[in-house]
Amino acid sequence: MSTVEAPGWTPAETDVLVRSMMRAPSVHNTQPWLLEVTSMQLSVRERAEPALPHHDPHGRDRAASCGAAVANLELAVRTLGRSCTVAFLPEDGQPDLLARIDVGEPAAPAIEELRCHGAIARRASHRAPFEGVAVPTAVLRRIAAAGGAPGVEARPVHEVAAVARLLHFAAETFRQDGAYQRELSLWTIRDEPAHRHGVGIPASRIPAGSVPWAGLVRRATEIPQIPELERRLAGETLLLFVTADDSRLDHVRAGYAMERAWLAAVDLGLAGAVLTQPLHLPEVRSALGEDLGLAGFPQALLRIGYTAEADPPSPRRAVAEVLHRGP
Template sequence: MSTVEERPWTAAETEVLLRSMMRAPSVHNTQPWLLEVEPGELRVRERAEPALPHHDPHGRDRAASCGAAVANLELAVRTLGRAAETALLPDADDPGLVARIAVGGEVAPSPEELRRYGAIARRASQRAPFDGVAVPAPVVHKLVDAGGAPGVEARHVRPGREVAVVARLLRFAAEHFQTDSGYQRELSLWTIRDEHAHRHGVGIPAGRVPSGSVPWAGLVQRATEVPDTPELERRLAGETLLVFVTVDDAPLDHIRAGYALERAWLAAVDLGLAAGVLTQPLHLEPVRSALCEDLELTGFPQALLRIGYAAEADPPSPRQGEQEVLRGGPGPAVRPPGR
């Protein structure tokens, strides 16, 4: 990498960085990150709050969310024509510091980086069914490659026996969460009304949490009609599933998993696909253990990514105001009202 270039960030550059990071996926749309902007360096911090003790008791998803934000931020730096070198958990004495990105001199971004940066604004969690058109095998291979990162394997869940295993475990998880009063209360707290006023903020829009039958056993309310295992298997067979597996199960692995997942997700969007992530079933130890054993995984499964062609894309969820996540550096460029 070229020598770190310590020129100040302009307001327009800061806005590009912020918007890219803030469009990353996060558990229950909590957006658990802060960005510190300094000349020649960017730092991503994990906020300890908000916590999700029932959904994410060990903070795995919160760390993975920050890893996804790092992936977007890295792409933004490259799109601005600067070199970037990322270090994850760079300071053992500062556990809240998720990543430090050293920014170098001018280096032109590749066409692939520019396309995937463009996918950031189009990426949204697809909770509706896909249209049933199979993703071609060469495309699946590209997504598996895009989801590879140090310490992370993106593994395709093969049709047939492996999909049947996942269907059985997702149904088990759905039935568990439907009767877990703490989980249901927490999900209710993080579900916000579908209103124009909620363009900014945190939480899951109510219209994005299925109240009727769902094609997969993800976010489930008490009234959600969970398909039986054969029906769930049939529906899952109409989409592509990737499982992200890490070598170990420490915070660094969780961050790496989120980083790798976002890279695969952006590659999917760039290829005309939609995707949605499942993590909550993997917080149940029986589900996680059975998935490892039955799919013969050589590591720890951190997330499942559903991928397919969507007849209608889900809209993005609301995001916090830019100044709520920025520390240091110039403020974002101010636009005239109505733009």
């Protein structure tokens, strides 16, 4: 049991809030968020560091990571039996403040909220191939519906030829980018017991396979030819998160919607992994929008499928690094 406590919450409740938020997915497992807790309000702020200038030069993934944390935090509040409302980017002159959750009166959570909150601890990035079992259409519809949020569409992707061509181009580009490769190496951590870290991508969780299964492209990554990549993608199930605009608000909302869909998938017995790396190349992002006839801006691809074994969770920061006790 944690000994952390915040005003208006018991130590056990505070532990549920903080640890639920901390288990959200984040770019390179940097966990770029801070949480301020008072009795009636929870505030999610973006950390000043770390930055990823070569992977995430515009901070889209950082904002989306914080949006995913908001989704977990909202579920935690509901699981604790309180009503709540979420406001993204409240206008009060604080640029690092990405969301506020106002806590209301006692209210019993819905069974779906309890189930999705239970999925938080089981959610982990699956960077290996799936089992090759097709995701039923009805299940995919439920997952896409769960990822709905104002201004965000979770769109199943069937245009595998176009996606394969663009992923191949992105993989070749990033493999040859020395600055990107140095940054990726910096955020790949040794995760043996003697080298435990709280942030970064554990080296043991990165399979030796090639894109799109490995997700992150390294110098030694074998990049298959486009026809082979298309064949592999045809056996995958992909959801693309598209926003109406491309503002900071849209990035936060996209992360929120993506996490809601991912948790619904886990609750339904599936695993997932997010691909954002290719979308940081302007030519890939614009071509994807044209090839798929999108009415908005692509923000992230979520791979989902069935696996034989559960993926272990990545390490996390200490609670003291995340929680700020409000007045």
